[in-house]
Amino acid sequence: MAVKKYPHFHYDNCVSCGICVQACPVGAIDLTRRGKSGKYKNNFPEIVNDRCIGCSMCATSCPMDCINMTADYEG
Amino acid sequence: MISCMGKVLRVDLTTGTTTVEKIPDEVYEAVLSGKGLGAWYLYKNIPAGADPLGPDNILGFCSGALTGTGAMMTGRWTVVCKSPLTGGWGDANCGGYLSPAIKQCGYDAIFFSGISDKPVYLYCDNKKAELRDASEYWGVDAVDAENMLREAHSGGKIPRIAVIGRAGENLSLISGICNEGGRIAARSGVGAVMGSKKLKAIVLAGSKPIKCADHAKVKALSKELGRKIHKISVPKGLGGSLAIGGIGMGKSPVTLPLDxxxxxxxxxxxxxxxxxxxxxxxxxxxxxxxxxxxxxxxxxxxxxxxxxxxxxxxxxxxxxxxxxxxxxxxxxxxxxxxxxxxxxxxxxxxxxxxxxxxxxxxxxxxxxxxxxxxxxxxxxxxxxxxxxxxxxxxxxxxxxxxxxxxxxxxxxxxxxxxxxxxxxxxxxxxxxxxxxxxxxxxxxxxxxxxxxAMHVGGQEPGMHDTRNDPQLAIHMAAEPAPGKHTIGMSIQYGAMSLCDICSWAPPATMHSKGEDLEPTDTMAYISKANACYSMLFDGIGGCYYAEMMGVHMYKTVDFINAAAGWDYDGDHYMEIGARIQTIRQMFNVKHGYAPADVKLPKRMLGKPPLSSGPLKNVTLKTEEQIALHWKAFGWDEKTGEPLPETVESLGIGKLMEV
CATH class of the missing domain: 1.10.569.10 (Aldehyde Ferredoxin Oxidoreductase Protein, subunit A, domain 2)
Incomplete structure (x- = not known):
């Protein structure tokens, strides 16, 4: 049985560079999550729709190693 | 070059046809991508004397050689064309998200020629590139038109869009091209060229992979840079003290190389x-x-x-x-x-x-x-x-x-x-x-x-006073697209430490401001190094502020070698910069734009000098310094035209036959 995995974002080291957003082939990630990077108000990546195909392109591309793929459910 | 797509898209707006053109690898080896690829393509393909607002002009949207490889700060896209503002070489660049989107459609650049008989936009994804009717977007401002187009193409890959506003539609010669809610590739009148072609926008929704020779190495370099920048922070509320810093800089009798x-x-x-x-x-x-x-x-x-x-x-x-x-x-x-x-x-x-x-x-x-x-x-x-x-x-x-x-x-x-x-x-x-x-x-x-009227060869100058920086004066006047402030400055040179990657780049030293007023060969090699490094960055799609971080913080040579799988040194890459700059100047000569006729307005030279403030009594000798700058490039000291032996030694003649 195939296990579908989703990106899990670790925001502590995220620099909001958007590389994961553009790497996503289906437009499932966008920089829409408001948060703080130190004292700065920033946008962070998050899953914004149900189009994620679990391809892990985002995790592979992240230069800060802020994304890991986790098995949220079995597909 | 493995980090490039090896192809460009050519769109003929008159006939409505699109053609994919393969680009030989020796072109990337010689000029990288971005502005370098654009310069090579436009020099070859725009006929001498072409009307900048006519069908023969070519408008190019170029990505960068490192864009999409994971190399940080390489998201700039460059627009190239013959400038309707100056009549010579034109370019402008911008950040946002368009640059990787060009490559993800499978191209390093998209070039438009001809003129459409009605407003159109280009839609491009992994499978198709087609012109579509833009009547409903024509007359809509750049921000609203981008939002409308994004909405119209939602449901898959997030489309990245470049668009003109009313100024470009109205063929204003000082109009640019926007993306991401109004960020503009502003200079050289590129918006008017797009408007003249009745091209409202380009919409890019491809998702093709971008290759990289050593992804782990590029990632490590990016991570190192990202961590450094992530940690940097300035205590809150210090903005007011910047004016005091300015007073100190103005009163200081010396120029200091800054970190x-x-x-x-x-x-x-x-x-x-x-x-x-x-x-x-x-x-x-x-x-x-x-x-x-x-x-x-x-x-x-x-x-x-x-x-x-x-x-x-x-x-x-x-x-x-x-x-x-x-x-x-x-x-x-x-x-x-x-x-x-x-x-x-x-x-x-x-x-x-x-x-x-x-x-x-x-x-x-x-x-x-x-x-x-x-x-x-x-x-x-x-x-x-x-x-x-x-x-x-x-x-x-x-x-x-x-x-x-x-x-x-x-x-x-x-x-x-x-x-x-x-x-x-x-x-x-x-x-x-x-x-x-x-x-x-x-x-x-x-x-x-x-x-x-403050203009240089037809283009208005950026907001940095040449009397404060004789280096900047050289670039404002002698740059193939004059009036630009982003090619080189003393403060920028001081921060970059180019002498650590380039054997002929003079070291930046603490020196009296008066020394910069006297034309010297050292200053000519500084201005040449500044310009070459700037062209190199425009070839990789790099950001000006990464340039200003200096070679020790932003490891340009390592980034390019890792992404491309090359093993060249800084001298090699600076020569690529010199090649790009020389082709841009050759473009000007081909189109009858005489570099020697471009003069700074008298005010920018301190003629007469200001009577108060930090620049009191400063008068520049820019023309003498420009002759030395051109000589350092191997161009004619009097006319600014690249000498045949320089063109030959840079391999440009052969490159134009590719």
Whole structure:
């Protein structure tokens, strides 16, 4: 049985560079999550729709190693 | 080159056809991608004497050789064309997300020729590239049109869009091309070229992979840079002290090489608005249409009117371009500012603040925020527009323009309401504004006041005073696309440490400011190194602020070698920069644009010198220095034309046969 995995974002080291957003082939990630990077108000990546195909392109591309793929459910 | 796609898309707007063209690898080896690829392609394919607004001109959207490889700060896209503003080489670049999107459609660049008989836009994804009807978007401003197009193409990969506003549609020669809600590739009149082709927008939704020779190495380099920038922070509330720093810089008798880490410190905290108070006090920022020194230009009161803490207070969120950990941009909340109908805007760049603020003796920040959004939506270059408005004000103050000619506008220094009204007229080509919409050169040819018209070869100069930096004066005048402030400066050179990667680049030293006023071969090699490194960055799609971090913080050579799988040294890459610069100059010569005819306005040379402030009594010897600069490039000292032996030694002749 195939296990579908989703990106899990670790925001502590995220620099909001958007590389994961553009790497996503289906437009499932966008920089829409408001948060703080130190004292700065920033946008962070998050899953914004149900189009994620679990391809892990985002995790592979992240230069800060802020994304890991986790098995949220079995597909 | 493995990090490039190896293909470009050619779109003929007259016939409505698209063609994929393969680019041989030796082209990438010679000029990389980005501006280098654009220069090679345009030199070969635009016939001599082509009308910049005619079908023979080619408009190119170029990505970078490192864009999409995971290399940080390589998200710039460059637009290239023959400039309708200068008649010579034209280019402009911008951040946002368009650059990787070009490559993800499978191309390193998209080139448009011909003219469509109706408004169209290009839609491109993994499978198709086609022209579509843009009638419903024509006449819509750049921000709204982009939102409409994004909505129309939602449901899959997020489309990345470049679009013109009303200024480009109206063929304003000072119009640019926008993306990401009004960020503009502003210079050289590229928007007018797009408008002349009836091309409203390009919409890119591809998802093709971008290769990289050593992804792990590139990632490690990016991570190292990202961590450094992530840790940088400036204590809150120090914006007011920037003006004091400016006073110190202005009074200092010496030029100090600064550390490259200052760049991310300042720009992460405030973005480029950090420069405004410093520039007003140090002499870097031109005041009252380049006509006065700091005291008459408003002094500390003017500097503090543009304290960037005021902007930080209304910053809703930081804005990062693709692959950038710095985030010098921001979205501002304007909803509490009663004097504007706009709810938000991109954080204005220093250039816009200075051009409509201190340059116009305007100390009302809110009015500049309003103008910023007006220009972003119209897609009009704030540098050119600001210089042109200030010319009109000075002409009005001196009786050259009458109230009747200005359509009743009281164009006096600091009258920001008149400034706003005039900008609106320029955007809409309404009445007097119609004559200003093509820049200050043409306006002054019609009305007079040429002594107040600040342009270099037809293009208005960026907001950095050449009298404060003789290095900058060389680039403003001798750059193939003149009037630009981003090619080289003393302060930039001091931070870059190019001598550590390039055997012939002189070291940056602490020296007296007076030394820079005397033409020397050392200075010529500094200006050559500055220009070559700048071209290299434009080839990889790199950001100017990564350049300014210096080679120890931003490891350019390592990044390129890792992404491309090459093992070249800095000298090799600086030669690529020299090659790109030489092709751009050859383009000018081919099109009858004589480099030696381009002169800085007398004010920019300190003729006569200012009578007060940090630049008091400074007069430049730029023409003598330019001769040495051209000689350092292997170009004719008198004409600026690349010498045959230089063209040969750079392999350009052979390259043009590819």
């Amino acid at each position: 490259g880490s200052l760049t991310p410190m300042l720009f992460k905290e405030w973005g480029t608005p950090s420069n405004t108070p410093m520039a007003v006090m140090s002499g870097d920022g031109p005041l009252k249409n380049w006509g006065v020194g700091t005291p008459e230009g408003g002094g500390l009161k003017m500097a503090l009117a543009y304290n960037p803490e005021k902007i930080n207070k209304i910053e809703e969120v930081k804005y990062h371009c693709y692959s950038c950990p710095l985030g010098c941009g921001g979205r501002l909340d304007l909803s509490d500012i009663a004097s504007t109908e706009f709810y938000d805007t991109h954080k204005p760049e220093y250039e816009t603040l200075q051009a409509f603020g201190p340059l116009a003796m305007n100390s009302d920040l809110n009015s500049v925020l309003h103008i910023n959004e007006l220009l972003n939506r119209a897609g009009m270059d704030s540098i050119s527009a600001g210089n042109t408005v200030c010319w009109a004000i000075e002409c009005y103050e001196n009786g050259i323009l009458t109230k009747e000619q200005t359509d009743g506008l009281e164009l006096t220094w600091g009258n920001y309401e008149a400034e706003i009204a005039l900008v609106n007229k320029m955007i809409n080509r309404d009445g007097f504004g119609n004559d200003l919409a093509d820049g200050v050169k043409r306006a002054s040819e019609k009305y007079g006041g040429k002594e107040f």
